[in-house]
Amino acid sequence: MFERTGLDSGRTNAPPTCWYCIPKALEECPMLRDDFSLYTVAMATPAGVLADMYRPGILRGLEPAGHNVFVAWDDYQHHRYALAAAQVVELHGMQPVCP
Structure with missing residues (x-):
């Protein structure tokens, strides 16, 4: 997942990779081989x-309410209904690298 939040920033749940690890990532990740x-x-x-995300249910304790929903650290009202699956980071100062 990648979401642009500004001209040179964006959010992702895929952490940045160092230069030396790029060949290994391309070798082992089929999704990267298709497009990167x-x-x-x-x-x-x-x-x-x-x-x-879950919400209180009428007949059961909790009912599913969403999948892969972004929940910010300061979005306290949703924390008690969220089951985290992946951390999201904000990338700053992004500059494209020409191959």
Whole structure:
């Protein structure tokens, strides 16, 4: 998952990879072999999580309400209904790398 949040920033649940690990990542990840882009990143900061969301149910305790929903760290009202699946980071200072 990647979501643009500004001209040179965006959120992702796929952490940045160092230069030396790129060949190994391309070798072992089928999704990267199909399509990828290279960017340098100046900084990464924690932003929240991707989570499965639940809501109180009438007949049962909790009912599913969403899958892979972004929940920010400061979105406290949703924390008690979120089951985190992946951390999301905000990438800052993104610059494309020409191959």
